[in-house]
Amino acid sequence: MKRIILSVLIISFLWIQPAHSFWIWTPKTGKWINPKNLPKDNPKEQFAYAKSFYEDNKFEEAKREFRKLLKAYPKSAEAAEGQYYLGLTEEQEGKFYEAYQAYQMMIDKYPFSERIQEVIEREYKIAEKFMAGEKRKAFGITLPVDNPAIEIFGKVVENSTYGPLAPKAQYKLGLVLKALLRYYEAEEEFNKVISRYPDSEWSDAAKFQIASCRASLSKGAAYDQGSAQEAKEKFAAFVKEHPDAVLSLDAEKNIGQIREKEAEANYNIACFYEKQLALDAAKIYYTDIINNYAESPWAIQAAAKLQIMERKNEKN
Numbered sequence: 001m002k003r004i005i006l007s008v009l010i011i012s013f014l015w016i017q018p019a020h021s022f023w024i025w026t027p028k029t030g031k032w033i034n035p036k037n038l039p040k041d042n043p044k045e046q047f048a049y050a051k052s053f054y055e056d057n058k059f060e061e062a063k064r065e066f067r068k069l070l071k072a073y074p075k076s077a078e079a080a081e082g083q084y085y086l087g088l089t090e091e092q093e094g095k096f097y098e099a100y101q102a103y104q105m106m107i108d109k110y111p112f113s114e115r116i117q118e119v120i121e122r123e124y125k126i127a128e129k130f131m132a133g134e135k136r137k138a139f140g141i142t143l144p145v146d147n148p149a150i151e152i153f154g155k156v157v158e159n160s161t162y163g164p165l166a167p168k169a170q171y172k173l174g175l176v177l178k179a180l181l182r183y184y185e186a187e188e189e190f191n192k193v194i195s196r197y198p199d200s201e202w203s204d205a206a207k208f209q210i211a212s213c214r215a216s217l218s219k220g221a222a223y224d225q226g227s228a229q230e231a232k233e234k235f236a237a238f239v240k241e242h243p244d245a246v247l248s249l250d251a252e253k254n255i256g257q258i259r260e261k262e263a264e265a266n267y268n269i270a271c272f273y274e275k276q277l278a279l280d281a282a283k284i285y286y287t288d289i290i291n292n293y294a295e296s297p298w299a300i301q302a303a304a305k306l307q308i309m310e311r312k313n314e315k316n
Contacts, residue, residue: 039068043076050082059089080110084119096126096134097148100155107159117163120156124165127152131176149176167193167200174209183213204242208250211235215254218261228258256295263293267302279309 040046050065062085069082087102103119103126113119130149153173157166174189186209193206211234218228235255270285282305289302 039072043069043073043078046073047078047082051085054085054089057092059093062089074109080106080113080115083110084113084115087119087122091122091126096129100126100148100152104155104159117160120159120163120165123152123159124156124169127156127169127172131172147176147180149173161196167197167202170196171202171206171209174206178209178213178216181216183217187213204238207234207238207241211238212254215258218258228261259293260296260298263289263296263298266293267298270302270305274305274309283309 040049046065046069050062050069053059053062053065066082066086066089069076070079070086073079083102083106087099087106090096090099090102100123103123106113106119107116127149130147130152150173153169153176156169157173160166170189170193174186174193177183177186177189190206190209190213193200194203197203214230214234215228218226235252235258239252239255266285266289270282270289273279273282273285286302286306286309289296290299290306293299
């Protein structure tokens with residue numbers, strides 16, 4: 001019986017021995033540790049090891065090893081490079097928002113890295129992807145979130161307030177908000193372009209966009225006469241300052257659309273007064289349309305209305 005028990009113990013020991021050979025007892029932690037989870041002996045070796053996976057397009061393995069580097073040697077010169085390569089790896093996998101987060105972490109933790117300007121440029125290009133319609137994804141599922149370009153363009157400006165990309169990023173931040181119909185916020189961002197970067201090529205375009213935001217507000221469900229007037233004035237000022245600019249053609253077109261909307265609004269007011277038998281008030285509005293909006297089709301209708309009213313007066 002003793003021999004049987006001894007044989008079982010020996011077999012059991014031989015069975016589990018290979019498993020234990022992959023684990024090491026560390027007195028410092030008081031735990032068994034799998035050497036596969038340990039970093040290399042120094043940051044240079046660990047970085048080279050992680051980068052070898054990246055170069056072989058084994059991106060998940062590369063990310064795992066770069067994270068080991070960052071955890072084990074966070075203050076090493078290689079750590080900044082490891083954080084940078086984490087961003088590159090996420091980009092290679094098409095995880096653009098995660099790439100941006102990795103790049104931003106590098107800027108926050110390693111602001112003196114020689115790669116800072118390159119990383120800001122990479123963030124800017126990622127923001128442009130989202131602006132162009134790239135969807136934020138996680139585990140292959142599209143998430144219903146606001147356009148990440150808002151956050152990323154904002155960070156590009158914050159990271160380099162007076163850098164070469166800042167005016168353009170500030171302007172495009174306004175464009176993204178405008179596309180989301182967030183006109184007041186967009187106008188605020190366009191105003192920052194003008195106040196912070198008055199000599200940049202984006203300053204004049206921002207003036208046009210502010211007028212465009214005002215015009216869009218005036219086209220809401222309820223006609224906003226105040227916003228329309230402001231938009232018209234801003235477009236007119238833009239054309240006066242930049243008569244030869246390409247955008248001036250669009251500005252003049254917008255002025256024409258606003259004037260037509262004004263004529264329509266006045267025509268509706270005139271019709272209201274006419275139905276209420278407030279004929280003198282109706283005539284004032286019809287006449288104003290004919291005198292001040294002669295190019296509008298509403299002027300023709302206003303003239304026809306006045307003729308009908310005059311005939312009724314003659315009969316009476």
